[in-house]
Amino acid sequence: MNVEALAARVDVDIGALERLAHARDLWPRSTLRFAQDKLAESPAVVAWPKDEAELRFALDWAVVNQVPVVPWGAGSGVCGAAAGRKGALTLDLKRMNRVGAVDVATATVRVGPGVLGQHLEDELGRQGWATRHSPSSIACSTVGGWAASRSAGQFSSRYGKFEDMVVATRVVAPSRSFRTGLWATGEDLQPWVLGSEGALGIISELLVRVVPLPETRWLRGYRFPDIGTAWEAMRRLMQAELHPCVLRLYDAVDTRIGGRGKGVRKEGPGLLKTLTSTVDSGAGGGGGYLNMALALPRLLNGLAGWGGGECVLIAGWEGRKEVVDVLSHHGHALLLGARGDDLGKEPGEHWYEHRHDVSYKAAPLFAKGAFADTMEVAATWSRLPALDAAVRAALGKECFVMAHYSHAYREGCSIYFTFVGRGDEDRYDRAWTRALAAAASVGGTVAHHHGVGPHKMEAAARELAGIGPKFEALRRDLDPTGVLNPGRLFPPVDVPEPPAPKLGIDEDSLVATLDAQAPAADRDAVLARQGYSLRFPTSGALSRAVAAPHPAWESPVLGASVRVDGRRIVLLTVPRSSAGPDPRRAFPPEAYETLTVPLVRLSEAARVVHRLAADVRAARLLPEGPELRGPAASDLAALCEREAGLP
Amino acid sequence: MSASVLDACAFCPRLCRHVCPVAVGTARESATPTAIAGVVRLAEHGVLEATLADQALDLCVGCGACTRYCALHVDVAAWVRDCRTPPGVAPLPELPPIDAGKAVRVLVTPPVGDPRASSVSGAALTPDALGHAAWLAGNSAVLAEVARHFAGRRVATDSAAVAEVLLAAGVEVVRSAAPDGAARFRTCSEGALGEDGQLSCCGAREGFPERNPAAAHALAAEVVRRMNGAPHTCADGHCAGWLRAHGADVRGPDADQPG
Numbered sequence: 001m002n003v004e005a006l007a008a009r010v011d012v013d014i015g016a017l018e019r020l021a022h023a024r025d026l027w028p029r030s031t032l033r034f035a036q037d038k039l040a041e042s043p044a045v046v047a048w049p050k051d052e053a054e055l056r057f058a059l060d061w062a063v064v065n066q067v068p069v070v071p072w073g074a075g076s077g078v079c080g081a082a083a084g085r086k087g088a089l090t091l092d093l094k095r096m097n098r099v100g101a102v103d104v105a106t107a108t109v110r111v112g113p114g115v116l117g118q119h120l121e122d123e124l125g126r127q128g129w130a131t132r133h134s135p136s137s138i139a140c141s142t143v144g145g146w147a148a149s150r151s152a153g154q155f156s157s158r159y160g161k162f163e164d165m166v167v168a169t170r171v172v173a174p175s176r177s178f179r180t181g182l183w184a185t186g187e188d189l190q191p192w193v194l195g196s197e198g199a200l201g202i203i204s205e206l207l208v209r210v211v212p213l214p215e216t217r218w219l220r221g222y223r224f225p226d227i228g229t230a231w232e233a234m235r236r237l238m239q240a241e242l243h244p245c246v247l248r249l250y251d252a253v254d255t256r257i258g259g260r261g262k263g264v265r266k267e268g269p270g271l272l273k274t275l276t277s278t279v280d281s282g283a284g285g286g287g288g289y290l291n292m293a294l295a296l297p298r299l300l301n302g303l304a305g306w307g308g309g310e311c312v313l314i315a316g317w318e319g320r321k322e323v324v325d326v327l328s329h330h331g332h333a334l335l336l337g338a339r340g341d342d343l344g345k346e347p348g349e350h351w352y353e354h355r356h357d358v359s360y361k362a363a364p365l366f367a368k369g370a371f372a373d374t375m376e377v378a379a380t381w382s383r384l385p386a387l388d389a390a391v392r393a394a395l396g397k398e399c400f401v402m403a404h405y406s407h408a409y410r411e412g413c414s415i416y417f418t419f420v421g422r423g424d425e426d427r428y429d430r431a432w433t434r435a436l437a438a439a440a441s442v443g444g445t446v447a448h449h450h451g452v453g454p455h456k457m458e459a460a461a462r463e464l465a466g467i468g469p470k471f472e473a474l475r476r477d478l479d480p481t482g483v484l485n486p487g488r489l490f491p492p493v494d495v496p497e498p499p500a501p502k503l504g505i506d507e508d509s510l511v512a513t514l515d516a517q518a519p520a521a522d523r524d525a526v527l528a529r530q531g532y533s534l535r536f537p538t539s540g541a542l543s544r545a546v547a548a549p550h551p552a553w554e555s556p557v558l559g560a561s562v563r564v565d566g567r568r569i570v571l572l573t574v575p576r577s578s579a580g581p582d583p584r585r586a587f588p589p590e591a592y593e594t595l596t597v598p599l600v601r602l603s604e605a606a607r608v609v610h611r612l613a614a615d616v617r618a619a620r621l622l623p624e625g626p627e628l629r630g631p632a633a634s635d636l637a638a639l640c641e642r643e644a645g646l647p
Numbered sequence: 648m649s650a651s652v653l654d655a656c657a658f659c660p661r662l663c664r665h666v667c668p669v670a671v672g673t674a675r676e677s678a679t680p681t682a683i684a685g686v687v688r689l690a691e692h693g694v695l696e697a698t699l700a701d702q703a704l705d706l707c708v709g710c711g712a713c714t715r716y717c718a719l720h721v722d723v724a725a726w727v728r729d730c731r732t733p734p735g736v737a738p739l740p741e742l743p744p745i746d747a748g749k750a751v752r753v754l755v756t757p758p759v760g761d762p763r764a765s766s767v768s769g770a771a772l773t774p775d776a777l778g779h780a781a782w783l784a785g786n787s788a789v790l791a792e793v794a795r796h797f798a799g800r801r802v803a804t805d806s807a808a809v810a811e812v813l814l815a816a817g818v819e820v821v822r823s824a825a826p827d828g829a830a831r832f833r834t835c836s837e838g839a840l841g842e843d844g845q846l847s848c849c850g851a852r853e854g855f856p857e858r859n860p861a862a863a864h865a866l867a868a869e870v871v872r873r874m875n876g877a878p879h880t881c882a883d884g885h886c887a888g889w890l891r892a893h894g895a896d897v898r899g900p901d902a903d904q905p906g
Contacts, residue, residue: 013675016695016699017677017682017686017699017702017703017706018675018676018677020677020682020685020686020695020699021675021676021677021679021682021685022676026660026661031658034657034658034685035658037689037692037694039689039694048674072676074661074664074676075661075676076660076661092674092676094674095674097674114674116664116665116671117665118665119665119671137660139661139662139663139664139665139666140660140661140662140664140665356662356718357718359659359660359662360655360659360662360717360718360719362658362660363654363655363656363657363658363659364654364655364658366658367653367654367657367658
């Protein structure tokens, strides 16, 4: 390996300190091993390209020397995707950190992949804008990492996941450089690049959608008698087109431990209180007790189940004050009508002020010999209870488990399990193996926003079974010698060809699985007879829906069945996922057999309003297109019409 | 101290990495408190050579930006000072911790240009004091004098250091433009938290260039890059001289004058 040749053009370091610092990302399994004084594999060299030319030079060097390449943003990934490899070149992209001026006309900004998230929001804030992408890792993650792993932030219900915010990218791959999205020339590879975790190329620049800094924010807490009632309230709220920025439900255990409901904490079992206090304080001497308790996870979970099922939901709206007033008014009424008790502003404001603090709380657990991890799965509303039960049961055999539900969509929701276990690798691996299988068995995605890495690559490959050959063909084209993160997405898996998805309407999730090639008139008539129409109408075959215009935060395709080279590929119906790239809209129209698409209820009258082209704030706070539905539609229409008359 | 920092920082997901001037200025992962604590932990457990721990500890400039941001208020700089052999540079140990986060929250809160605000110029806080805000804010006699002088008034200042002292004295602070029209570079002791794009240290902090010249020069280069060719004022002569030596157009006291 001729490092001198690389160092002639790019800043590099082969010292032990820097290689050690790039040896592991934040995969808890690696942290557990670190706690046990086990060293992770370090890369052979770390390089910091400053621009695209240096990035190209480094990749060329890697190809010539046949050195595996691991792209690195800030190493906040929790699945090991950025972990070091023996003999590898780790490309640390943080010096490619330029943030351009916001293009007000298009509400976009050009950014380098190495910008730290908080620095991006700081700079945009100075210009009066924001992405509002706010992952809990915002202080220690980069924009390139967000794109490569399809990250989600705390306000995803309003603004979407990060892949929804990426308008275009520039990518440097070993065989060529190319552009995606709005910048694409020729085939648009953006659906494949986002979520590819560095396996197809390295993102060298992004064009990102931004929004004006919110004028105001409205947050409130609600207590529900049980989780099922709260899920129903969330579902109704999301399907009522009320566009909350936050909808965050804590299960009964999390509610009780966190003391989120007034008076709830006092009802909690003593064991839990003691455990929590041990974990929170990080006080010495608690490790023995903690590990003793964690050795009996079923007992601990059973105790946690005592004391009732009350759970707390945080709901919030932000943006322009007039619009927030309307949406929060109707949202508040809906939640009260759905059996929510109003807990006032405090729970929401407290969450907002402390929304990143939880990341500090895992450290004492590892230091005491335990482990803490999180698992983010997602499913349509109709599958959510089964997903919750299956994964909870699987994790509960090995760990103490609680969950919250914080990324809600019209069609479904994510479940974010937090689990704590006694610190041994076998237990950790067993818990994950069982939980991933459980999620897949009930139609949930194995990754909503943490990505894949070596941690979930086999489970992701099963979820996207059939995609492998297409992905490999792309990889061979872009990286013929296979230096980019070799052996990661997607390992070969032996999965029989699945049957075609059953056609029909999922009323809870407000989606329909339809023949993608059926004539429009037949399809629309069938839907109308059952009281529905397409959320994104298309005059031709449904296969055109893959290219339908849609708001940035909504997905026009939830699932699909396609034929590629004579083989059927069924792409899971799920609101959002980060199990690798999202190929649901990446095939030619004729390849689709079925499509699962969002619906609207014909019983909800649509209000036609004027677009407010001159008022970017209003335009961005309302659904794109001329129609509004739901309880707030009349008030919003009146607001729009009133303002449209202004000079 | 050692055990708690090792626990809190070594297992922390680098939540202060965006305010660490060395980690940001050099783009190095090894400079984060998480990485430093991790190496020291492994060295203490005999997994790594002690010399590696010494090298890691030398990557800390001791500015305290991480502590001001940390939800657990871990005093990394003091821990680094304790761990170094021989003991090295760190924030003044005899002073109580200052809640700089409070200063920043007030600084970014409107109203800007409030006509009721009065200037600090000519008042008890002179430019000489700017480089020693931490000392001032911890001095009860000074605080009492500041509180008496500004009693009942709202004070405008562009200086985080002045704001820090004023806030410690219980004076309401609003933000104003730099008096001479020049953009302002903040010194280490002013404890900027990045709300205006500045790093909390330019690398000139006493002892750091000698301990870690590469990181110190890299930090200065990053600060000069962020100055973007515009003239800046700098109250601390030490920082001003260091930045001038790296090509910046810096107004302020001469080098080696503490302010």
